[in-house]
Amino acid sequence: MTGQSLTSATTSRRSGIGKALVAIVFGYALALLLKNDSVFFLGLLGVFVMAGGYIALSLATYPKASGRGASDVHRPDPHAAVKAHYTAILCWFAAQAAVAAAGLAAAAVLGTTYLFPLMPLSIVAAVMGLAWTSTGMYWTWKCARAVRAFQPVVRPFVPLNLSGSGKRSLRLGDVGSGASPIMAGMDPLLHNRWPAGGEDWAWFAGDDAFGGVVMLPHSGMLIFAQPKEWQKTGPDREAAGPERTEQARQAALLKRAKKL
Structure with a gap:
C-alpha cells in the first residue's frame, strides 16, 4: 500500500466515522420526541436515523x-494470519457487546427520559454484532x-x-497454462474492496480443483476461494x-461452500 493510498484510506475512514457520529447524535435528539404523541413519528424517524448511523x-x-503471517516472502505463517483474523473479529464483537450491555443497563436501571433511546440502539448493536461476528468466524x-x-x-x-458483503471473484495465474479456474472468493472480514495499491501475487494454500485460501502478502487479507463454476470443474x-x-x-473442500 502506497503512502498516498494509505492517507486516502485513512481520510475516508475518518470521514465515515464523523458522519456516522453526527447521524447518531441527530437521531438520538429526534428519538427523544417519542414520548410526545404529537411528534411521535419524528421520534420514530430519529430511531431509524440513529440505528443507521x-x-x-x-x-x-x-x-x-493486520498483515500478520502473510508478509514474509520466504516463510509465510498462515496460522498466524488466521489467528489475527479471529482476534480482530472477536475484539470488534467485544466492543459491540459492551455498547449493547451498557446501553441496556443504563436505560433499564436509570430509566430517565433522556436515556430510553439507548434501548433500540443497544438492540441494533447486539443483533448486528452477533450476525457479523458469526459470519466472519465461519x-x-x-x-x-x-x-x-x-x-x-x-x-x-x-x-x-x-x-458485495465480502464476496468477490479472482484468478490465480495468467490466462493459459497453469492458471486456475475463476474462483469465487469471500473475505472473512466482509470488506467490499480490494487492498489499496494492488497486489499481483499471493500465497495460496489449496488445490485449484477444490479451492483453498488466498493470502495477500502486503495487506494480510485472507480470501476463502473455490471454483466459481463448480459443476463445470467437476x-x-x-x-x-x-x-x-x-x-x-x-x-x-469436497463440497462447494453454500454461501460463497
Missing part, C-alpha cells in the same frame, strides 16, 4: 487485516481448515470482480486422485 459507524470501524474457520491441510505456495494473483476433481482428494477432505 450506528451501523455506518460499525462499518467504518470494522477490523482490517469464514475464518473455513480458512483455518484449509491452511491446516495445505502448504502455501506463491501464485500470480488477478483480482476480478466485487459482489471432471478436474474426479481426476484428482486419492491423495489430493483426501487432502481436500481434510480441508473441508
Whole structure:
C-alpha cells in the first residue's frame, strides 16, 4: 500500500466515522420526541436515523487485516494470519457487546427520559454484532481448515470482480497454462474492496480443483476461494486422485461452500 493510498484510506475512514457520529447524535435528539404523541413519528424517524448511523459507524470501524503471517516472502505463517483474523473479529464483537450491555443497563436501571433511546440502539448493536461476528468466524474457520491441510505456495494473483458483503471473484495465474479456474472468493472480514495499491501475487494454500485460501502478502487479507463454476470443474476433481482428494477432505473442500 502506497503512502498516498494509505492517507486516502485513512481520510475516508475518518470521514465515515464523523458522519456516522453526527447521524447518531441527530437521531438520538429526534428519538427523544417519542414520548410526545404529537411528534411521535419524528421520534420514530430519529430511531431509524440513529440505528443507521450506528451501523455506518460499525462499518467504518470494522477490523482490517493486520498483515500478520502473510508478509514474509520466504516463510509465510498462515496460522498466524488466521489467528489475527479471529482476534480482530472477536475484539470488534467485544466492543459491540459492551455498547449493547451498557446501553441496556443504563436505560433499564436509570430509566430517565433522556436515556430510553439507548434501548433500540443497544438492540441494533447486539443483533448486528452477533450476525457479523458469526459470519466472519465461519469464514475464518473455513480458512483455518484449509491452511491446516495445505502448504502455501506463491501464485500470480488477478483480482476480478466485487459482489458485495465480502464476496468477490479472482484468478490465480495468467490466462493459459497453469492458471486456475475463476474462483469465487469471500473475505472473512466482509470488506467490499480490494487492498489499496494492488497486489499481483499471493500465497495460496489449496488445490485449484477444490479451492483453498488466498493470502495477500502486503495487506494480510485472507480470501476463502473455490471454483466459481463448480459443476463445470467437476471432471478436474474426479481426476484428482486419492491423495489430493483426501487432502481436500481434510480441508473441508469436497463440497462447494453454500454461501460463497
